[in-house]
Amino acid sequence: xxxxxxxxxxxxxxxxxxxxxxxxxxxxxxxxxxxxxxxxxxxxxxxxxxxxxxxxxxxxxxxxxxxxxxxxxxxxxxxxxxxxxxxxxxxxxxxxxxxxxxxxxxxxxxxxxxxxxxxxxxxxxxxxxxxxxxxxxxxxxxxxxxxxxxxxxxxxxxxxxxxxxxxxxxxxxxxxxxxxxxxxxxxxxxxxxxxxxxxxxxxxxxxxxxxxxxxxxxxxxxxxxxxxxxxxxxxxxxxxxxxxxxxxxxxxxxxxxxxxxxxxxxxxxxxxxxxxxxxxxxxxxxxxxxxxxxxxxxxxxxxxxx
Amino acid sequence: xxxxxxxxxxxxxxxxxxxxxxxxxxxxxxxxxxxxxxxxxxxxxxxxxxxxxxxxxxxxxxxxxxxxxxxxxxxxxxxxxxxxxxxxxxxxxxxxxxxxxxxxxxxxxxxxxxxxxxxxxxxxxxxxxxxxxxxxxxxxxxxxxxxxxxxxxxxxxxxxxxxxxxxxxxxxxxxxxxxxxxxxxxxxxxxxxxxxxxxxxxxxxxxxxxxxxxxxxxxxxxxxxxxxxxxxxxxxxxxxxxxxxxxxxxxxxxxxxxxxxxxxxxxxxxxxxxxxxxxxxxxxxxxxxxxxxxxxxxxxxxxxxx
Numbered sequence: 001x002x003x004x005x006x007x008x009x010x011x012x013x014x015x016x017x018x019x020x021x022x023x024x025x026x027x028x029x030x031x032x033x034x035x036x037x038x039x040x041x042x043x044x045x046x047x048x049x050x051x052x053x054x055x056x057x058x059x060x061x062x063x064x065x066x067x068x069x070x071x072x073x074x075x076x077x078x079x080x081x082x083x084x085x086x087x088x089x090x091x092x093x094x095x096x097x098x099x100x101x102x103x104x105x106x107x108x109x110x111x112x113x114x115x116x117x118x119x120x121x122x123x124x125x126x127x128x129x130x131x132x133x134x135x136x137x138x139x140x141x142x143x144x145x146x147x148x149x150x151x152x153x154x155x156x157x158x159x160x161x162x163x164x165x166x167x168x169x170x171x172x173x174x175x176x177x178x179x180x181x182x183x184x185x186x187x188x189x190x191x192x193x194x195x196x197x198x199x200x201x202x203x204x205x206x207x208x209x210x211x212x213x214x215x216x217x218x219x220x221x222x223x224x225x226x227x228x229x230x231x232x233x234x235x236x237x238x239x240x241x242x243x244x245x246x247x248x249x250x251x252x253x254x255x256x257x258x259x260x261x262x263x264x265x266x267x268x269x270x271x272x273x274x275x276x277x278x279x280x281x282x283x284x285x286x287x288x289x290x291x292x293x294x295x296x297x298x299x300x301x302x303x304x305x306x
Numbered sequence: 307x308x309x310x311x312x313x314x315x316x317x318x319x320x321x322x323x324x325x326x327x328x329x330x331x332x333x334x335x336x337x338x339x340x341x342x343x344x345x346x347x348x349x350x351x352x353x354x355x356x357x358x359x360x361x362x363x364x365x366x367x368x369x370x371x372x373x374x375x376x377x378x379x380x381x382x383x384x385x386x387x388x389x390x391x392x393x394x395x396x397x398x399x400x401x402x403x404x405x406x407x408x409x410x411x412x413x414x415x416x417x418x419x420x421x422x423x424x425x426x427x428x429x430x431x432x433x434x435x436x437x438x439x440x441x442x443x444x445x446x447x448x449x450x451x452x453x454x455x456x457x458x459x460x461x462x463x464x465x466x467x468x469x470x471x472x473x474x475x476x477x478x479x480x481x482x483x484x485x486x487x488x489x490x491x492x493x494x495x496x497x498x499x500x501x502x503x504x505x506x507x508x509x510x511x512x513x514x515x516x517x518x519x520x521x522x523x524x525x526x527x528x529x530x531x532x533x534x535x536x537x538x539x540x541x542x543x544x545x546x547x548x549x550x551x552x553x554x555x556x557x558x559x560x561x562x563x564x565x566x567x568x569x570x571x572x573x574x575x576x577x578x579x580x581x582x583x584x585x586x587x588x589x590x591x592x593x594x595x596x597x598x599x600x601x602x603x604x605x606x607x608x609x610x611x612x
Contacts, residue, residue, distance in 0.1 A: 006424055008486040010455035011417065015408035018375075024405045032393055114389040118450060121353050121383035122406045123375045301355040 021124060025132030026139055033102055033140070042101070046094045046144045053087045053152050061159040079156055084171050085178075085247040088149055092182045092239070095141045096211070099183075102140060103190025104203035106133045107299070112198045120301040130191065130295050137187040146179035174246035182239055185284065188291040189235075195298035211235050228254045228274045232283045241280045250277060307331055307458065307490050308352065312361030315344075315351050315514075322347045324514040325361065330492075332507030332521070334484040337494040338601060339511035345494045346386060348511065349460045353383060365458065379408060382456035382489075384447045386463040390435040396422055397431040400449050407454035414453070421449040425479060441472035448479065458490045459483065465500050473500075480504045502597040510604040517604040525600050535563040535576070536589035543583040551575060561588075 034040050059065050060079055066072055077083055110116055119129050153172050157165035190207055197203040214233040221230035231237035244250035254272040261267055275283075308330040315323040323344045337345045350356050352363060354374035363370045368377045391399050397418050404414030422431040425445040430438070435446060444464060451459055461480065465473045481504055484491050495501050501508060502522070510518040518525075537544060538561060545563070548555055554566040565576075573590065580587050 008424065008452060008455075008483045008488060010457065010488045011409060011413070012455075013413050014410060015379075016405070016410055018408075021406060021408070024402065028398070028402050109392045113392050114385070114387050115391045117355070117383070117385045118389050118391070118403060119406060120355065121378060121381065121385075122403070122454075123379040123408060124406050125375070301353075302350060 018123065022128040022132035022135065025129070026136040029106065029133075029136040030140075033136070039101060043098065043140075043144075046091075046098065047148070049087060049090050049094070050144075050148045050152065054155065056083075057152060057156050057159065079160075081168075081171050081174065081247045082249060084149065084153065084175055085243060085249060087152070088145070088175055088178050088243060088247075089240070091145045091149065092179065092243075095145055095183060096186060098140060098144065099137055099186040099190045100204055100207055103137050103187070104194045104197075104207060105200040106136060107191055107194035108198050108200060108203050111195065111298075116299065117301040126296075126299050130299055133191055133194075134187040137190060138183055141183035141186065142179075145183055146176050149175045149179060171247070174243070174248075178239075178243040178246045181242060181284065185235065185239070185288065188288055188295075192291040192294045195295055222272075226257055226270045226272065228272050232275050232279060235287070238280045238283050238287075241274055241277065242284065245277045245280070250274075252276065307366060308335075308492075309364040310361075311363060313348075313351065313358055313363045314360045315347055315356055316359040317356075321359075322514050323351065326363075326514075326516055328509075328516060328519055330507070330509065330519070332490070332505070333487075334480075334491040334493060334505040334507070336501030336505035336508040336522075337492055337511070338496075338498070338501060338508055339517070340605070341496075343511040344514040345511055346462060347514075349383075349462055349492065349494060352377075353381065353460065354378065379454075380457045382451035382454065382459040384451040384459070384461045384464055386466065386494075388440075388443060389447065390443065392436060393434065395432050395434055396427055396438070396446050396449070399435055399446065400453050403450040404453040409454055417453050417455075418449075421453045422446075424452075425449045426475060440467045441469065444468060444472070444476065448476070452483065452489075456489060458492070461491060461493045463495055464493065465495065465497060477503050498597045498601060508597070508600070510601060512605060518600065520600070522597065522600075531567045532592065533565045533567065533573070533576075534589075534591050535565060535587060537561050537563065537580070537585050538588050539585035540583065541585065544580060544585040547579040547583055548576075551579070 034043075056077060057079055059069075060076055110119070116129075120126065150172060153168075153175060157168075189210065193203045193207045193210065197206055215236050218230040218232075218234040218237060222228055231241070241250060252274045254274045257270040257272065258266045259268045259270065310326040310328045310330070313323055313326040314321065326348070337348065339345050347356065351358060352365060352370055354370055354377065358371065365377050366380060368380075370377060391402065394402070397415075400418035400421055401411075401414045404417055405411060407414075409417065419428075419431065422428055425448050427442060427445050427449065430442060435443065438446060444466070448461075448464065451461070464480065465476050468476060477500060480491060480493065483489055484504065491504070493501060493504055505522060507521050508518065508525075509516065541557070541561060541563070545555060545557065548563075548565065551571050552568045553571060554568075556564045558564055567573075576590070577587065579585075
């Protein structure tokens with residue numbers, strides 16, 4: 001159908017493989033996302049902690065630099081599981097704000113403009129649609145979480161030697177799984193909120209509320225009942241426990257509270273126990289299942305009035 | 307092209323389509339019916355948006371439930387409601403739709419330009435869709451429906467809200483697509499004139515059942531009892547002879563007559579009388595039913611079926 005011919009003709013060329021079609025959505029979405037200079041600037045800033053991380057790793061192995069700063073490697077933060085865990089958590093928190101900016105309009109905009117029938121009348125399923133929309137966030141967040149963290153791990157391994165790499169491979173495992181679980185949860189949460197609420201601002205507010213309100217509520221319950229079990233409703237706390245578990249730093253004893261009389265004599269000591277790791281994983285699984293169920297219910301070409 | 311095998315669709319307890327049966331083969335089929343007759347539901351079911359509650363349908367020999375994806379690759383759909391993807395230029399939007407239909411990126415871009423030129427939006431193709439007038443949005447919807455060169459195009463109320471020149475343009479495009487011979491068209495509309503101008507077959511739905519499915523031209527001719535005659539000679543004698551046969555008549559001018567033939571009276575009887583009374587029959591034509599007549603008859607009569 002050339003322009004000059006101005007007639008209707010069918011397409012007889014090659015078609016793209018079906019499995020790859022969900023990636024069309026992120027490709028087009030990135031164009032819109034990076035159209036905003038403000039977001040682009042923010043996304044660049046997201047890499048700053050990684051720069052700090054790289055500098056710290058580099059300093060550990062650069063004697064000239066240590067001499068200039070008149071310090072030694074022992075005084076610097078040790079490069080171990082906790083070091084990488086800290087940066088995984090920092091990048092995860094930054095990732096939350098990226099998800100907050102990018103996620104809410106992804107589905108809500110389509111719902112508001114009745115665009116779903118246009119997607120779903122093509123050889124493109126609802127699952128592919130959700131995968132495509134989620135992969136916008138998954139790709140954006142991967143670039144600031146597990147991909148650079150693994151590169152840092154390789155950088156440290158390169159400077160420290162193969163023996164360190166071999167004996168600390170579990171750290172790479174922790175980086176990968178903790179980051180993937182977190183970005184998957186963020187993508188699911190933002191898509192779910194986006195599918196439920198048609199307006200971007202409301203969706204962003206709801207996402208913020210869904211993460212922070214249960215955390216605050218869990219904090220209050222924990223304080224009143226002197227426990228840590230209420231953390232099962234806090235996404236941040238759950239993720240913190242799961243991450244600690246993956247990096248081998250998880251301790252169920254979160255703290256001790258001593259109850260004293262007026263003479264400061266200890267009457268009773270309460271041990272604050274975190275929920276077990278299996279329960280944290282189960283809570284995250286239930287959370288994901290609920291999000292998927294909502295997406296399954298909401299992402300349809302047309303709402304049917306029964 | 308579309309085979310309906312007892313297709314029924316229910317939303318909860320509400321039965322929308324009831325046991326539709328038939329074999330739709332027309333080049334352009336007009337889908338007619340009063341509000342709530344099930345026109346849009348039928349299109350949506352054929353697109354795979356609603357699962358059949360019983361029965362099934364086949365499009366180009368492919369089952370709508372089991373082979374929905376393959377079917378959608380062959381179909382273009384122009385929805386009734388305003389549907390677009392926000393913050394996109396028309397060419398970007400149509401290109402995305404082409405890619406989702408399986409076209410490689412470059413081919414989709416090329417065909418997006420061509421489709422937009424074809425529908426008459428060539429000059430406005432870089433403008434954002436939000437800035438388009440209603441008529442332009444309708445044309446953009448048509449462009450996305452044809453960008454991948456489908457073999458069957460569902461057009462749901464394509465002239466809704468268009469001013470007369472825009473409506474004429476839309477009708478012209480639909481006729482051109484029909485006449486190209488590459489694509490079948492199913493046109494759902496409340497406007498009988500649109501259907502009359504574009505379609506060769508009509509399917510009239512009433513209360514979710516097929517009231518009439520017919521070839522428009524044949525149906526128009528089927529009312530063979532109402533004749534219009536042009537005579538030369540002494541009409542009075544001829545009219546008296548007609549009365550003798552029991553035919554009702556009306557004299558519209560000196561040499562023109564309208565006749566309703568009685569049972570048992572054939573056209574050859576008219577020629578016999580004319581010969582006896584020395585009257586020339588210069589013209590004899592059947593009064594053709596308009597689509598409105600056919601539609602109203604379908605609404606009055608019981609279910610005709612196929």
